[in-house]
Amino acid sequence: MFTAVAPPQETLPRDLVGAIQNLKKELNAVILAHYYQEAAIQDIADYLGDSLGLSQQAASTDADVIVFAGVHFMAETAKILNPHKLVLLPDLEAGCSLADSCPPREFTEFKQRHPDHLVISYINCTAEIKALSDIICTSSNAVKIVQQLPEDQKIIFAPDRNLGRYVMEQTGRQMVLWQGSCIVHETFSERRLLELKAKYPQAEIIAHPECGEAILRHADFIGSTTALLNYSNKSQGKEFIVGTEPGIIHQMEKLSPSKQFIPLPNNSNCDCNECPYMRLNTLEKLYWAMKRRSPEITLPEDTMAAALKPIQRMLAMS
Ligand code: 13P
Ligand code: SF4
Secondary structure (H helix, E strand, C coil): CCCCCCCCCCCCCCCHHHHHHHHHHHHCEEEEEECCCCHHHHHHCCEEECHHHHHHHHHHCCCCEEEEECCHHHHHHHHHHCCCCEEECCCCCCCCHHHHCCCHHHHHHHHHCCCCCEEEEECCCCHHHHHCCCEEECCCCHHHHHHCCCCCCCEEEECEHHHHHHHHHHHCCCCEECCECCHHHHCECHHHHHHHHHHCCCCEEEECCCCCHHHHCCCCEECCHHHHHHHHHHCCCCEEEEECCHHHHHHHHHHCCCCEEEECCECCCCCCCCCCCHHHCCHHHHHHHHHHCCCECCCCHHHHHHHHHHHHHHHHHC
């Protein structure tokens, strides 16, 4: 009796980082990563940044292949800016609760109920929603973009109600808000924040504008991930309670090794506050994506053409 021998499975190279560097040269690829990626991915990225920085890099790269270590809407934005390039996402399941909270059919009906409104959409939305929008924004330029619009311009802001409310407070403008939110930022616990503040009374509270109002009310500084990183580096403070996805702490510690960064927990009994979508990408999946040139982002041409205009407006207004 003979037992059939299974065909050899491909195994990971021993020097995974070296193999990724070789593939990068072979493909003429660039690796763009968001701060919420695992530390190993952050450490091999050619560019690491927030959503605005990543789209600016995607718009200016001369690489043939873009390996996007982030979530689906970010890789889609890179594809829309580079329709003829290969854009790889290590795990196609890396979605976003905020993008999911705004389905195109319902959003079209919502727009129809507010016919004379300009649509500003946060970049954390699908390509279809971008195609239905007039201007895209990110957490680092939303206030600046709204401030550039005529005072009497009526505005719909989608999909994040927390960022929308924050922008209204900062600009004094009324906007019609789509009621979407991010599962990571909206579930941070105010009670746990107060407990941490009692334990670290000198700590500064820094938070992302996707957080709920109850958290932002306590914040000493509010900003995008890049703004939080820069603030923590420049501040004289020694301890920081960090109200955003804790992946960013890797860079905060690198930039300011003598400071202490305390992640803000959510309401559950565990201290798990990582974005479950962002964390689907791993160094191993990134290697396989480059090796197999798959999974790649593909989008209908008409959607890409319609979504490009509001992204270009954002880049021009930033
Ligand atoms: P920024 O990258 O604009 O800080 O946004 C954070 C975020 O939630 C990305 O999904
Ligand atoms: Fe989406 Fe929130 Fe994850 Fe950002 S942190 S990708 S907004 S689910």
